Amino acid sequence: MRLLPIAASGLAVMALTAGCFSSSGTKAKEGSLAKGNSLKGATFTVGSKEFTEQLVLCQITAQALRSADATVKEKCGLNGSDTTRAALTSGSIDMYWEYTGTAWINYLKNTQPIKDPAQQYQQAAQQDLAKNHIKWLAAAPANNTYAIGVKTATAQQLKVASLSDYAKLANSDPKKASMCIASEFAGRSDGWPGVQKAYGFKLPKGNTATLAEGAIYSAVDKGNPCAFGEVTTTDGRIKGLSLTPLTDDKKFFPIYNPALTLQEKTLKDHPEIEKIINPVAAALDDATLQDLNAQVDIKGKEPSEVAQTWLQSKGFIGK
Known part of the structure; x- marks a missing residue:
């Protein structure tokens, strides 16, 4: 990709x-x-x-x-x-x-x-x-496709394992569903707009932060300014920072086999x-x-x- x-x-x-x-x-x-x-x-x-x-x-x-x-x-x-x-x-x-x-x-x-x-x-x-x-x-x-990542401990605490789980959280408690995304992902049809449409939620802009892609991993790791963030599934920082990509249970994201x-x-x-x-x-x-x-x-x-x-x-x- x-x-x-x-x-x-x-x-x-x-x-x-x-x-x-x-x-x-x-x-x-x-x-x-x-x-x-x-x-x-x-x-x-x-x-x-x-x-x-x-x-x-x-x-x-x-x-x-x-x-x-x-x-x-x-x-x-x-x-x-x-x-x-x-x-x-x-x-x-x-x-x-x-x-x-x-x-x-x-x-x-x-x-x-x-x-x-x-x-x-x-x-x-x-x-x-x-x-x-x-x-x-x-x-x-x-x-190597897109995913929504979260600190593993946070995922367990919030009982969020899939994007459907995340959608429920975003609709019920947007503050806990705070999201970091990059500018490109924010505008792509296979990015943030498409995810929200496919999974039936609309996170308020006040609970969304736009960061450089490389900074998102650290932000999710620290939980500041977001608990969740845009990641890619083969990135080494997922393992290195103990992050968990949420399961794309509706198979929204495209396949990116190299x-x-x-x-x-x-x-x-x-x-x-x-x-x-x-x-x-x-x-x-x-x-x-x-x-x-x-x-x-x-x-x-x-x-x-x-x-x-x-x-x-x-x-x-x-x-």
């Missing part, structure tokens, strides 16, 4: 990588991904958006391809979804991880998300290939890429991405280090 800023501990990482080419990134020894899949002589530029998860995915991809002897230039940390997508379609980069919901709604101009993840992926992949010659590799099971996207010609010339990346995608579930993101946002590690350690732990690349 998404246009999320990384936490303060990751800002230095973004500053060093954003918009900068690197051809001398982290080296990778052969592991399971490279067995029978040689990319010797091939050169690729791997890109990403600017937020933590994308920086990690960029490094995972670069190292996976290097383990099969490809030469990889990095363009990690491009500014926003539209910029990164334009870099792919123009050929400035060869590949990056995109989210099914973003492509379906933003790039393919469909107004209604598809609730079934497999159908959402299939339709987005088919349309993007037919209209734009963009190929989608296998989607990860992780779903998948590596690349020009059709690139994959045709180098079909080994699919065999290298698809096992990686299959291993990226919500808990895994939360943990990888937390290592950057909470522990302050470099995305390249986090990517390398994870790939090695899975045997995808050698130690």
